[in-house]
Amino acid sequence: MQKPDFFIVGAPKCGTTAMNDYLRQHPEIFLPAKKEIHFFGSELVFQKSRVTEEEYFSHYRAVREEKRIGEAAVWYLYSKRAAAEIKEFNPEARSIIMLRNPVDMMYSMHGQRLYNDNEDIRDFEEALAAEAERQQGRRLYKNAANLMGFFYRDIASYTPQVQRYFAVFGRDKVHVIIFDDFKSDTAQAYRATCEFLGVDPHFRPEFAVINPSKTVHNKTLRSFLRYPPPPASWLLKLLQRSPVRLGIRKRLRSLNTKYESRPPMNPELKRRLQVEFLPEVQQLGELLGRDLTHWCRKEVDKAA
Secondary structure, three states: OOOOOEEEEEOOOOOHHHHHHHHHOOOOEEOOOOOOOOOOOOOOOEOOOOOOHHHHHHOOOOOOOOOEEEEEOOHHHHOOOHHHHHHHHOOOOEEEEEEOOHHHHHHHHHHHHHHOOOOOOOOHHHHHHOHHHHHOOOOOOOOOOEOHHHOHHHHHOHHHHHHHHHHHHOHHHEEEEEHHHHHHOHHHHHHHHHHHHOOOOOOOOOOOOOOOOEEEOOHHHHHHHHOOOHHHHHHHHHHOOOHHHHHHHHHHHHHOEEEOOOOOOOHHHHHHHHHHHHHHHHHHHHHHOOOOHHHOHHHHHHHO
16 A cells, blocks of 8 residues: 655645645546545544544555545644654655635634534634633533634644644645635646646646635534434434435535625724734744735734
8 A cells, every 4th residue: 555645734724625626636646535534643632533544544545556645634734743743654745735814714714613513603703712711621612523623823823833844844845835826826836736746737627616615504404414313323324434325415515505705804803813913924924935924014004
């Protein structure tokens, strides 16, 4: 069994799902159908039990003659252990990091967690205010698939996370993509990623819109699909992971999804967050050798 040799490691809501989809279309690349397998990052806390090595490699049984084999999991960037664990697993591994304006990322992530029933505080400002309590183990939503997603500010503090990957792998084996560039010229960002991976950069996938903003029509149906009552749970367990079961759940989730832009963040809250994150953004820019202060500077100047 060939080992994965590149990893799309995050951050959340920064285009990783789209990049994963586009790279899966490349004939010289293998990426499993499932994203977020979460084999690495041993300190991360998930609701479901961690996959075994056998279960992990089961996702790679279809590998044939592809040049590159990958995995995508956004929590690997946040994890303090994942980089070292990946390095031990495959010393030649390469990492792809995607970053976005941290304030926009937090707001988008909050919306995604509401959609997935991983967050019970609907007001974004209130969710941010609850972080200190949640760090101490209080006000945690019992349905949440993971613990880390409650810590919005920690996730948005990219600099130490990127530094960790640079330190473990060396800069030449880490490819950083700024979401602004990915959005404005997706084809060029894709070509640069292919060049980094050493595969044909001229292949052009279908650049469809992936993982847009969305909400649910019916919360009760969402809860039923995620936590079915005993009779339905028994039937689903009987079917296990059959195509019939997966097809039904996928169809019901699709019917229950409403695609719509999220209302803009409260302008005053956005201004305060951009002021708060300016030092972090400046540090990140220094690390990457790129001025990113436009993410925050306009609002800071207004506040001056």
